[in-house]
Amino acid sequence: MGNPKAFLTVKRKDAGYRPVQDRVLDFGEVEQTLNTEDRREQASRCMDCGIPFCHWGCPLGNKMPEWQDYMYKGNWKLAAEVLMQTNDFPEFTGRICPAPCEKSCVLSIHRAPVTIRENEAAALEQAFNEGYIQPKAPKNRTGKKVAVIGSGPSGLAVANQLNQKGHDVTVYEKSSRIGGLLRFGIPDFKLNKNVIDRRLRLMEKEGVKFVTNTEIGKDIKAKEVLTGYDAICVAIGSQVPRDLPIEGRDLKGVYNAMEYLTMQNKLVAKEDIPAEQMIDAGGKNILVIGGGDTGSDCIGTANRQGAASILQIEILPKPQKLEDLNNVWPEPYPVVLKTSSSHQEGCERRWSVNTKRFIGENGKLTAVELVEIAWEKDDKGNHVMKEVGKPEILKIDLVFLALGFVHPIQEGLLHELALDIDGRKNIATKGNRETNVAKVFATGDCVSGQSLVVKCIASGRETAQHIHDFLKK
Numbered sequence: 001m002g003n004p005k006a007f008l009t010v011k012r013k014d015a016g017y018r019p020v021q022d023r024v025l026d027f028g029e030v031e032q033t034l035n036t037e038d039r040r041e042q043a044s045r046c047m048d049c050g051i052p053f054c055h056w057g058c059p060l061g062n063k064m065p066e067w068q069d070y071m072y073k074g075n076w077k078l079a080a081e082v083l084m085q086t087n088d089f090p091e092f093t094g095r096i097c098p099a100p101c102e103k104s105c106v107l108s109i110h111r112a113p114v115t116i117r118e119n120e121a122a123a124l125e126q127a128f129n130e131g132y133i134q135p136k137a138p139k140n141r142t143g144k145k146v147a148v149i150g151s152g153p154s155g156l157a158v159a160n161q162l163n164q165k166g167h168d169v170t171v172y173e174k175s176s177r178i179g180g181l182l183r184f185g186i187p188d189f190k191l192n193k194n195v196i197d198r199r200l201r202l203m204e205k206e207g208v209k210f211v212t213n214t215e216i217g218k219d220i221k222a223k224e225v226l227t228g229y230d231a232i233c234v235a236i237g238s239q240v241p242r243d244l245p246i247e248g249r250d251l252k253g254v255y256n257a258m259e260y261l262t263m264q265n266k267l268v269a270k271e272d273i274p275a276e277q278m279i280d281a282g283g284k285n286i287l288v289i290g291g292g293d294t295g296s297d298c299i300g301t302a303n304r305q306g307a308a309s310i311l312q313i314e315i316l317p318k319p320q321k322l323e324d325l326n327n328v329w330p331e332p333y334p335v336v337l338k339t340s341s342s343h344q345e346g347c348e349r350r351w352s353v354n355t356k357r358f359i360g361e362n363g364k365l366t367a368v369e370l371v372e373i374a375w376e377k378d379d380k381g382n383h384v385m386k387e388v389g390k391p392e393i394l395k396i397d398l399v400f401l402a403l404g405f406v407h408p409i410q411e412g413l414l415h416e417l418a419l420d421i422d423g424r425k426n427i428a429t430k431g432n433r434e435t436n437v438a439k440v441f442a443t444g445d446c447v448s449g450q451s452l453v454v455k456c457i458a459s460g461r462e463t464a465q466h467i468h469d470f471l472k473k
Contacts, residue, residue, distance in 0.1 A: 002072050006044035012112040013042055017341050024303050027188040027268050030341045031095070031118075039122045042115045043071035049106045054116060057104030057332035059458040060087045064101060064116055071123055080127035083120060088157045088457055089199060091128075092182060094121025095191050097454045098293075100332030108329045111322065128198070135205035138166040144471045147172060147229040149216045149413065152180025153453045154444025155235030156203075157460025158467070163208045165468050171208060172225075174215035176271065180237060182453070184262040187297050189304070189341075193269065217412030226417070231439045231467050234427060235460065236413065238445040242403040244289065248358025253365030255279060257294045257402040264301050282306040285395055287368055288347075289313055289355055290402030293340070298400040300342030310347040311394070315385075317375065318351035356391055358399065368396045408446040424449060432466040441467055 015032045017023065023030045034042065046068040054064040063082055070079035083090040097117055105113035127133050144167045148159045151173040163169045177183055179196045204210065216222050225232060241256045248254070260279050267273060281302040288295045288302075291314030302310050319337045328334040343349065352373050359367040372389035407425035408414065414421070420428040420436040426449055427435060427442040434441050443463035444456045451459075 002069060003044045004047060006041070007047045007107060010041055010045050012045065012107075012115060013038060014115060015118055017344070020345050023189065024345050027304060029095070029192050030189050033122065034118070036126070039119065040072050040074065043068040043119050045107065045114045047106065053104040053106060053330040054101040054114075057100040057330065059100070059452070059455045060461070062086050062101065062120075064114070067123060068114065068116070068119055071119060076123060076126040076130060077132040079123040080132060083123055088160045088461065089153065090120050091124040091195055091199065092153065092191065093454050093457070094118070094124060095195070096186060098452065103334060104330040104332045106330075109327065133202070135202055136164075137206045138164055140166050141168065142166045142471065144168065144230045145170070145228070146231045146233065146467065146471075147225050148233045148235055149225075150180060150235035150237060150444075150446075151178040151210070152235060152237050152444065152456060153182055154237075154456035154460040154463075155180065155233070157457045158233045158235060158443055158464045159208050160203060161461055161464035162467060163203070163206055165464075167468070167471060169208050171210050172214050172216050172220075173210065173212045174218075176213055177269070178210050178212060184265050185258060185294075187261060187301055188265065188268045189300055190297070193265075215412065217416050222413050222416040226440070231441065231471055233463060233467060234413065234419070234435070234440065234442040234446060235444045236408050236446050238405040238407055238426070238450045239409050240406050241401065242406050244355060244401055244403065246355060246357050248360055248365070251358050251360040251365040252363055253360070253397060254358055254399045255401065257288075257290070257298050257400045260400050261294070261297055261301060279398070280305060281398055283308050284397035286310045287313070287394070287396045287399045288402055289399060290404070291316070291349075291351070292402060292404070294404070295400070295402035296340040296342045298402055299347045300340075300345060303342065303345045303347075312347055312349050313353040313355070313370065314349075314351045315354055315373070316351065354385060354387070359393065365396065365399060367393050368399060369393050405445070405450045407449070432470070433463040434466070434470070439470070441470075
């Protein structure tokens with residue numbers, strides 16, 4: 001290490017966010033950047049500890065001590081190269097990963113871990129800016145053809161890995177643009193879509209083919225793809241949202257969160273949106289049901305549209321703040337209260353609240369009935385809800401259901417190929433990620449259920465290796 005004692009003398013310094021009064025006026029990325037010297041100084045805090053728990057906490061196994069040492073020494077080229085040895089898209093994860101590596105960092109013992117996520121994004125941006133990241137097409141081609149169905153983070157990782165191994169890869173996407181969840185599910189204020197396009201241009205120059213507006217199982221029969229390729233990888237994600245089947249669910253004004261976020265992302269991209277799909281929170285009272293990241297994204301979007309008020313509710317109890325917990329290090333996913341940049345922009349948050357019914361007039365939402373609850377254990381030790389307060393009715397104009405996803409879409413591709421599914425309706429695979437259908441593999445959320453982008457990339461890399469081994473035979 002260039003400075004093995006920096007962790008003793010250099011304090012953690014986050015880049016922070018743009019001022020609220022500025023950022024709520026646009027969909028530009030909210031996170032600021034440190035100058036180069038400050039960023040190198042932050043990288044110097046990595047002490048190259050004997051057991052790198054950050055490496056263990058990262059689903060991709062990124063080599064944090066190694067690439068951060070290169071950053072500190074100003075060798076951005078090597079820093080980027082080491083990062084991309086284990087992560088196909090550090091410029092994505094450096095912006096949107098919840099950073100389990102930082103929760104596992106030894107300096108988390110004192111609540112001041114290395115700014116690994118920010119350092120990761122900075123390393124790739126600097127490498128791009130200095131021209132170190134250039135197309136690297138494989139020197140030799142194997143003649144094997146692979147179809148990847150779905151262009152989210154897992155599918156793109158499969159495509160990138162197999163293309164680099166010399167196979168001819170075609171990615172099929174049913175939407176108008178490549179990127180899946182990255183493109184349509186994550187707001188631009190967290191991930192500017194130019195960052196995705198830059199990587200896609202690189203992959204195209206390296207030989208990956210992208211086909212959009214094409215749904216396998218609908219626009220093209222799955223069996224046609226099966227006969228035209230040496231291997232297929234299904235990476236369609238977990239797209240069926242968890243619903244809330246209560247009275248009034250069919251009222252106009254109650255939407256799944258992804259309907260809202262996708263619509264806004266398309267607007268930012270200057271795509272034409274049919275009038276019936278427009279969802280405008282301007283001047284309205286908003287209720288977000290669900291306390292996770294997707295709910296937070298709805299809050300940030302509604303704030304930018306000029307919502308009159310925003311309330312976010314969660315059915316589970318309020319988590320403790322990190323500083324109030326007994327030291328959970330090196331747990332990479334501690335259950336703690338998260339306050340995002342969107343929360344800081346303005347909203348009310350409530351926990352242990354259940355939704356009883358949606359109320360409307362003439363088919364349109366006008367109010368929502370809520371009730372406070374407590375969680376108690378029954379005779380079998382299971383947690384059950386119990387109403388502890390009187391129901392209340394709030395005037396609400398729009399509801400966004402941010403309740404997660406349950407499984408991939410079953411109709412079309414899965415039914416046509418007769419793929420086996422597990423008890424949760426995810427695609428069942430063998431140890432090598434192959435399905436019950438010969439030469440058809442599956443990866444990402446359609447296998448595991450909804451997960452993090454970083455886990456999807458890890459799944460894609462692992463699946464790509466299995467497909468490569470299969471093709472070599």
